[in-house]
Amino acid sequence: MKIHEYQAKEIFSRYLIPVTNEVVCYTVEEAVAAADKLGLPVVVKAQVLAGGRGKAGGVKLARTKQDVPEMAGKILGMDIKGYTVEKILIAQGVKFSSEFYVGLTIDRNSKSVIFMASSEGGVEIEEVAKDNPDAIHKFVIDPDLGMTPFLARKIAFALFSDFNLVKQGADLFQKLYRIFMDTDSSLVEINPLVITEEGKLLALDGKMNFDDNALFRQSAIEALNEPTEDELKEIDAKEKGLTYIRLDGSIGCMVNGAGLAMATLDLIKYFGGEPANFLDIGGSSNPQKVIDAMNLILSDKNVKVVMINIFGGITRCDDVARGLIIALDKIKVEVPIVVRLSGTNSKEGLEILKEANLPIVETMSQAAQKAIELCK
Amino acid sequence: MKIHEYQAKEIFSRYLIPVTNEVVCYTVEEAVAAADKLGLPVVVKAQVLAGGRGKAGGVKLARTKQDVPEMAGKILGMDIKGYTVEKILIAQGVKFSSEFYVGLTIDRNSKSVIFMASSEGGVEIEEVAKDNPDAIHKFVIDPDLGMTPFLARKIAFALFSDFNLVKQGADLFQKLYRIFMDTDSSLVEINPLVITEEGKLLALDGKMNFDDNALFRQSAIEALNEPTEDELKEIDAKEKGLTYIRLDGSIGCMVNGAGLAMATLDLIKYFGGEPANFLDIGGSSNPQKVIDAMNLILSDKNVKVVMINIFGGITRCDDVARGLIIALDKIKVEVPIVVRLSGTNSKEGLEILKEANLPIVETMSQAAQKAIELCK
Amino acid sequence: MSILVNQNTKLLVQGITGRDGSFHAGKMKAYGTNVVGGVSPGKGGSTVDGIPVFNTVEAAVKATGANTSIIFVPAHLAADAILEASEAGIGLVIAISEGVPTLDMVKVMPYLAKKGTKLIGPNCPGLISPDEALVGILPGNIFLKGNVGLMSRSGTLTYEMVYQLTSNGIGQSTCVGIGGDPVAGLYYLELLQMFQDDPETKAIVLIGEIGGDAEERAAQYIQEHITKPVVAFIAGQSAPPGKRMGHAGAIISSGSGTAEEKIKAFEKVGVKVAKIPSEIPDLIKQVME
């Protein structure tokens, strides 16, 4: 789960990390009022849950009184990577000398939280990682110790030479780690972290992502969620035990297991087709799931054929078959269906499907090819 | 640092551990009113910072209306191990089936927090430890894991057979550990923990001691401190960098280092004398300390002679000597003084003392014997 | 021989009274796995499918001598269940539970290292040494005893691969589903080494996914330490960037962790990579000659 920059900075503030003075605005009028209050210059920043706002023209510096309504008007309603800008942040312009990057995330290799810091802040950190990997300092945090004062100091010494900044940094990094742990984050970033004219560290931007598996214990974070329509569909699916991601093709897919689902999409592409969705019906054998899954697939009007690829482990094939029969009975399915069923109770499952006169193939490859054929 | 039973139970309550309904009272009138409110029977309990209240007659069950003022009157003002009872607890009488002991403390051997549990609650746990050590279950808590749910359950299964009690117990034990860690405790005890008629666990009594070294970060706990006059003297001494404990003899002692101070007392006793105090002037070499120490010793009117035993490590002998000269200049010392000085800068120190015409001996044993002699 | 589980495995099922736990306890027992006990707090003294149930792992280990444990408890209790098994001296823990918070696993790992406990999962289908022991939710009937060691980040895709192998008469020494979570137990490197050291294993199949750099690291490890032939497959070749594909692991962001990069890394060190699952049997036959 992602949240907006202003929400991340509100959390930072609660932990006493200094952030820019700023106001969230939904209209041009609000933006003008905010700029009046904060004083010029201000930065107008699109608040969308997508990266690369700057490149897309979603961040502008307003120097004059006229700039504010003009820029706010331009950015509000703008489309950035499929997200419509519905709110903007009016942030006080700050004079600063240097820009740093600091961030926390999970490191799969050390199986720990890792702190990343770079004096090359202000740009996409992925680009720094590619062009100049040595410019990113990485510190693995021992899970038993957490962010100790000495580690925080060590990081700060790696970034700053002025001891006054080192002290501020060490304090800030410890707070940032506490935020990460307290909120079950998967990513916490400040980019850029700047040194103001007064010699103070300040978070100019903020980013936080969260572990979806931990939201059950993070109700305050979950309350910040603003899913898009596509995401709402995905969330709705998730509540039904399904993982659904809409894609652009015409072959609807119903598969059990993420890996097999991915391999199914790969196979469809390999044989020249275009999948309409990723849909993992997961590891249980509830007939209702198949009905929900079929409804979900057919809600996409691009779907011209449905390919069902089930390999039974925890999911029993007979349950899938039974669910399918019930589903087809309840929903009017006007597109052809290709079914491939193997694994636990596959015999019983195939038996059931045969009775219902559904087209059955033996292998994944056959299923994909058949689906592509039926699509034409 | 110790706190009263009612204070410990207030902390328990804050962590949602069930405790008896009870009221702290300072007068008989308050006690009667409290009993009226709670309903009979009530238990009248002396609140003093000493163990063995029950044996001393400081805990009584009041069954009738008349019992309450009588017992409250008797207990208020009572002396228990040198402590005057200034407040009593009027606690609602509770019917219960079994009594358990649970407690947390520091285990020096495993260098961890240890959880102790016994189904032989209600009595002094030290006696259980002596008579039936197997009746006490001990669980070392991994500092990195803390009190995990599974460990709390394991402890609860060791005490209870009813799963409903196991669940209550596991929950309670986790809370108790959190209290221990959050407050820098050195001891947290519930004795007895009982099962009420309704099948609920309830803390009938509570005890908490705290790590003096951690009080600097436990202001809420420190605020509960109620030192006796002797302890105030000790605290005052501590603030001056001295550790002072008043004893009953007549030989005032000024020593640097706790071990050497103890050995000095031992030596005085060994040669037939009685020390008036334990006084460790600690590991620094500030002349003011010697003055403070001398004042402290002489504030005890039983002191007939002062024995100074300094072995210089971090404490420099010349500083001690200089402090002594200044002290003797400022304070009218009417009792004889025996001085023994060795270690860092002892030559310089002895030089200074010689000039001031102070009696000097060479060894600890000589000093002790000389002091005893001067005492007669 | 085989790796990790075999006829000496004495299995405990944590969460045995739950829906999945009881179902698969029965399935594993039916397969021939030595399921010696189950754990379910408050249900101690009862039985499930003839398997005795205990209140704590410690009691179960004491009574049964269990050396392996499989975990079916709900996700928010899984970390505690893993720790309980480790503390009780279980040497190998398989965590099936799906949806375990990542930071729970981060906190568990140092303790397992300290106790020397091996973990597989969470969010994994378990493992099987055909005809010896099935410890997981895999469909036993599709496996065939033989000489191919298999490891995979995906569940059903593993079955698909095994099905292809078995259909072609190629048996398996041990098949391990390592799960797709960001922080998990045994991974490619450890398993590659175990297969390398296992005399029964003649060739290795590695099934990867997009996301992370575990496959790239595996490729490097193979070059440095593995002399047995390895064949690979990477799922997610067609996945659009930035989309999360069910497994926490399977997410591509800004040009790292793509299938293309992983395939390149394997091919660079001489590991053959199947384009589609059905190519695996042929590749295995080639390398085993």
Add this chain to the structure above:
Amino acid sequence: MSILVNQNTKLLVQGITGRDGSFHAGKMKAYGTNVVGGVSPGKGGSTVDGIPVFNTVEAAVKATGANTSIIFVPAHLAADAILEASEAGIGLVIAISEGVPTLDMVKVMPYLAKKGTKLIGPNCPGLISPDEALVGILPGNIFLKGNVGLMSRSGTLTYEMVYQLTSNGIGQSTCVGIGGDPVAGLYYLELLQMFQDDPETKAIVLIGEIGGDAEERAAQYIQEHITKPVVAFIAGQSAPPGKRMGHAGAIISSGSGTAEEKIKAFEKVGVKVAKIPSEIPDLIKQVME
């Protein structure tokens, strides 16, 4: 030979710019200890008594190859300083700081175990191998090189004992002040074993205190593992029950941890116990014959 510190010791002083740190850094250097550097955040680049100061232990280790560190920082920062030394690869840490919260030490211990770092203290005077290295606040002039290993929970009492030994011409291999805190690093058992294994040490002096059961455990350990002669002294024989005597350790409560019990435990296993400090030299002479 000697134990723990010797001519190969390369010492770092954490908190070198403080009052005690700078004073004793100079004293240790004057004694001949190889003090290679100091640590004081924000003071990196300066020097104290000619000793270079660094901002972090890591930087200091990198520049100097330090293998031992002594800690003089204020009590509430001591645990972090110990961890910093351990993390930087220091093998032996001596914590002089007094008044460290007990739970800070509880949390530090598992990390030291994991990293294999030896700790002495906190709240201890340090240790000395006469004529080789002084790492602590002990007055170097009272020690004499020789064959008696000494360990003590007390500071000044140790000096007293050493003074008695030296005055009687009995030298020491290494003298270790282990400190009196409830949770501390190396204790009797580990040091007994080290002295047992040290060819230079011919006899051992153990100075104990009332409180806890460390002396009783030491007695048992001596019986089982130590063949060299041991002589003991217990301070606090006259202490009234329930009184705290300065050291957190020195408290007697309800009949356990008394001097009487400890003396009995030692005598039971054949360890001679001095009644008063001045008996120690004679006892040592007896056992060394």
